[in-house]
Each structure stands twice: as C-alpha cells, then as structure tokens.
Amino acid sequence: MESASWVVTALSMLVAISALMVSLWSARRQTADAQKAAIMRLVAEFIVVCRTQDFQAAQRTVVAELRSESAPDPQGGISGLPEPLQSQVKQVGGFYQDLGTLVVLGVVPEYLIVALYYRFLREVWLAVWPYLERERISLDAQNAGSVWGSFEHIAVYALNTPFADIAKRFRRRTYVA
Structure with a gap:
C-alpha cells in the first residue's frame, strides 16, 4: 500500500x-x-501625427527651405531661423527626437521606426544638421546641454543602412508581375 x-x-x-x-x-x-x-498603440499614435496635413506641410517646408540655394545662414543655428520656419523645424525635429528616444530606451525596435520613416527621416536630418550643429555649439558654450541626440541616433542608422537591409527584418510578400 x-x-x-x-x-x-x-x-x-x-x-x-x-x-x-x-x-x-x-x-x-x-x-x-x-x-x-502597448508598442503598437504608441506607434499608431505617431503614425497619426505624421499623417496630419500640418505635419506633412511642415516637413516638406523644412526640407525645401533648408536645402534650397536661398536657405538661411546656418551660423545662427535653429534659434536663428526666421519664423514660421523655426517653429516648423522644432515641430518636425521634435517628432523625430521623440521617436528616437523610444528607440534609445528600447521601447520600440530601431528597424521598425527607421523602416516606417526612412525617407523623410534621412531628408529632414540632412536638412537640419548644419543648423543643429551650430545650435549645439551655442548650447555647449552656455553649458545648456545638447539637443536631438536621439534623432541623430536613428538618423545615422537610416543614413548608413540601405533600406533593403532594413526590409529584410520583416516577413513580407512582394508582387512579381
């Protein structure tokens, strides 16, 4: 038993x-x-913001104005830009800074953010970089910290990584005629 x-x-x-x-x-x-x-809700909120007419217009203006032959002198940094361009640069750059912060903190995968915003992320970064560089020099002289480090983090990844390499991370079908 x-x-x-x-x-x-x-x-x-x-x-x-x-x-x-x-x-x-x-x-x-x-x-x-x-x-x-939670991540998908957060990404969806950012997608809604970047698809507004106001944001898209600001983004187009930032790229067009700062990359044109008649662009303002970058020596004044972002703070030296005339309005409304200065506000548009801050709106668009702040958006990418927020996305970059989520990446840097490990909340959202970097490849996902860069894949979603690849083209404009690169274009905006190249447009604002000369102004941001001067802004950072000015802030450093005042011991006031830096600006848009997380934006830079994702922009450098986007600039140094071909889209095809990023797209490999997704399981997706492609149409062949």
Missing part, C-alpha cells in the same frame, strides 16, 4: 509542477502580448 501512496504522491507532484510551468509560460506570453499591444 505504501508504494501506491508514493506513486500517487509522485503523480500529484508531477501534475502540480506541470500546472506551474503552464501558468508561468502563460503569464510570460500574456506579458509579451501586452507589451506588443
């Missing part, structure tokens, strides 16, 4: 351990799913 009791106890322990393992796996899976959902 004692051996039967031992078998029942061993089976009970095995069932309990199995239930514990399933519970732990389930909890881990639910946590991962909740994290993905």
Whole structure:
C-alpha cells in the first residue's frame, strides 16, 4: 500500500509542477502580448501625427527651405531661423527626437521606426544638421546641454543602412508581375 501512496504522491507532484510551468509560460506570453499591444498603440499614435496635413506641410517646408540655394545662414543655428520656419523645424525635429528616444530606451525596435520613416527621416536630418550643429555649439558654450541626440541616433542608422537591409527584418510578400 505504501508504494501506491508514493506513486500517487509522485503523480500529484508531477501534475502540480506541470500546472506551474503552464501558468508561468502563460503569464510570460500574456506579458509579451501586452507589451506588443502597448508598442503598437504608441506607434499608431505617431503614425497619426505624421499623417496630419500640418505635419506633412511642415516637413516638406523644412526640407525645401533648408536645402534650397536661398536657405538661411546656418551660423545662427535653429534659434536663428526666421519664423514660421523655426517653429516648423522644432515641430518636425521634435517628432523625430521623440521617436528616437523610444528607440534609445528600447521601447520600440530601431528597424521598425527607421523602416516606417526612412525617407523623410534621412531628408529632414540632412536638412537640419548644419543648423543643429551650430545650435549645439551655442548650447555647449552656455553649458545648456545638447539637443536631438536621439534623432541623430536613428538618423545615422537610416543614413548608413540601405533600406533593403532594413526590409529584410520583416516577413513580407512582394508582387512579381
């Protein structure tokens, strides 16, 4: 009788351990799913912002004005730009800074952000860089910190990585005629 009791106890322990393992796996899976959902909500909010007419107009203006032959002198930095261009640069650059901060903090994968905003991320960075560089020199002289380091982080990745390499991270189908 004692051996039967031992078998029942061993089976009970095995069932309990199995239930514990399933519970732990389930909890881990639910946590991962909740994290993905939160990230997707955040990304969706940024997508909504960048698709507004106001943002798109500001982005086009920043690239066109700062890359034109008649662009303002970068020596004054971003603060030296005339209005409304200065506000547009801050709006657009701030948007990419916020995205970059999410990347730097590990909240959103870098390849995802760069894939979504690849073209304009590169164009805006190249347009604002001469002005940002002067702005940083001015801020450093005042011991006032720096500006847009996270924007720079994702911009450098976008500038140094061909889109085809970033696209390889996604499982996607392509149309062949």
